Amino acid sequence: MTHTATFNEAKQKLEHYCAYQDRCHQEVVSKLYDLGIKPPDLDEVVVHLIAHNFLNEERFACSFARGKHRIKHWGKIRIVNELKFRNISQYNINTALKEITPEEYAATFHRVTQHQWESIRETNVLKKRKKFCDYFLRKGFESNWVYEKMKELENSETE
Template sequence: MNSKVYSVTEATLKLEYYCSYQERCHQEVVAKLYDLKMIPQAIDMIIVHLIEHNFLNEERFACSFARGKHRIKSWGKIRIVNELKFRKISQYNINTALKEITSEEYLETFHKLAENHWETMREANVIKKRKKFCDFLLRKGFESNLIYEKVKELEL
């Protein structure tokens, strides 16, 4: 465990670095400051400093998060929204973040992921295969209507 005591200046520099190499949400930064054993007044001062100097920007975090999780992990909008809510991101910023993903890109990712998963599934029982397929795409956060339409299309 880290027992070093940090001054506000040291903690501020540490957090500037922490925020500069990856976008962070307020919740992650506050948790990090508590790990550094900072008192609430110091935490507030540091958070204000980070926001004023553009190290911490919740809208930028939400947009970066949505883009990255969609493009790299192929998450659907439902999963992205739930993960952002879990990180206490405002509804306004969530809506802004979802605009980062065009509907063309979203559907292309969905169809590619669905078709690839369907082809690679090794399940002989059609009912079990359908259930596993739907569960996979629901876990990824895609809308059920999209999934059920795709199942019908792929079963033909």
């Protein structure tokens, strides 16, 4: 038999859960269901978390975008898709993308592409190109950037 958390237990657990790391509404609702909390108590806990600034979707989106770009080196396309998957509003997605300056974005892209190109141990040029492009498209970088950078790195290698 699973223990269903009381309203106050759930509120306390979720305060800790949100204080530890920024969360989106979807994660909080899912956690409340896991604790056995059902509407209308669920809505009341969410309102409490928002009112006491434990839950802030804009803050979540901004820290998510910063972290995924700086730590995992994700591109804007992947960040946007992941935020949409978490039901984040377009307004908050746009705000989050402003956290990454164009200069930082370009510098990260050039640094990680250079490193990745050098680390691919593939003698077949076509296979190396495919591995390189697939990797950065999966990371969510713009295709025109990826293809231009591949040509640039390939040309610099043959000189």
